[in-house]
Amino acid sequence: MNPSRYWRNDFxxxxxxxxxxxxxxxxxxxxxxxxxxxxxxxxxxxxxxDGAHLIAKADSTGDTDYAHAVRLFVAEERNHARMLEELLCVAGAVPIDQHWSDAVFVRIRRSMGLRMEIMILAIAEVIALRYYRALAEGDDALLTEVAERILADEVRHVPFQCHRLRVAFARTPTWQRAGIAAAWRGLALAVSALVAVDHGGALRDLGVGKWRFVLETRRLFADASDAAFGQARELADDGLPTSRQPAGVHAG
Known part of the structure; x- marks a missing residue:
């Protein structure tokens, strides 16, 4: 099956x-x-x-199956936002309009081409794997239910982004891919440390220490990096997962 068609069908x-x-x-x-x-x-x-910039870049590839999958990916992310907003309201809180970390993240993503935007986006998706697992393992039943639903999407989102990177860098010389992968892992480590500090209080109350969060996220990202740059043995030659949840990318 065409890889983009696989992901279109998945979504x-x-x-x-x-x-x-x-x-x-x-x-x-x-x-x-x-x-x-x-x-x-x-x-x-x-x-x-709203994902408008990502959708526009996906459209520019001329791959209609990929563009369709990206639209559904964005829709799933917006559904996550909706559920989190509802959860906050039930807990007696209200959403906030903006936060500096998101503003910086969005500005960086939008200033780059599709490959670099996906690389930045994938970092956030991998961090989300460990974050939502921590929430799902908490004591609040509704928080657990919402986190598990979001996590079920995120374990698909990470291999979706990794596959696109695998395709995007397919013609890049091996030595360059190795350098890019190393830099990507370094950036991911820095971002996960920043998230651990910024969300340290919540992680502590959820029973996950900051450095445990960083180290476990680092392991998740190492798996994602191998998948994206063609070194995961469990990926078929065409880059498609060999199972519903591609090996090497898991939730914790």
Whole structure:
């Protein structure tokens, strides 16, 4: 199967599954520590972008299947923002309009071409894997349900981005790919450390120390880097996953 068609089908197939799952049980209420509320507010801002620049760049590739998949990816991210907003409201909090970290992240992404935008976006997606796992392992039932739903999407989003990078760098000489991958891992480590500090209070209240978060995110990113740059043995030659959840990219 054409790789882009695979991902188009993957995102299409997720729609009826989401419909069948229905909404989280918003009526059960939620009591969250202030640190977790403030952390969720920041992540909610990051999930709420309209994705217009990414969609435009995807359209410019001329790959209609990929562009379709990107639109559905953006829709899933916006659904995450919607659920986080609802969760905050149930917990007696309100969303915030902006946060400096998201503003910087968006500005950097939008200033670059598609390959670099995906590289930056993938860093955020990998960090989200460990973050939402921490939330899912918390004591609040509604928080756990929402986090698990988002996490189920994120474990698909990471290989989706990694596959596109694999395609984008397919003709890049091996030595250049190795250098790019090393720089990418270094940037990811720096960003994960920044997130750990910025969300340190929430991570502590969720039972995850800052440096544990950084180290475990680093391991996740090493797997993603191998997948993106063609060294994951569990990926087929055409770059398609050999299972529904590509090996080397997991939630924790």
């Amino acid at each position: 299409d197939d997720a729609i009826p599954r989401r419909v069948r799952a229905g909404e989280p049980d918003w009526g059960c209420g939620s009591k969250l520590p202030r640190s977790v509320v403030e952390s969720l507010q920041k992540f909610q801002v990051g999930e709420s972008g």
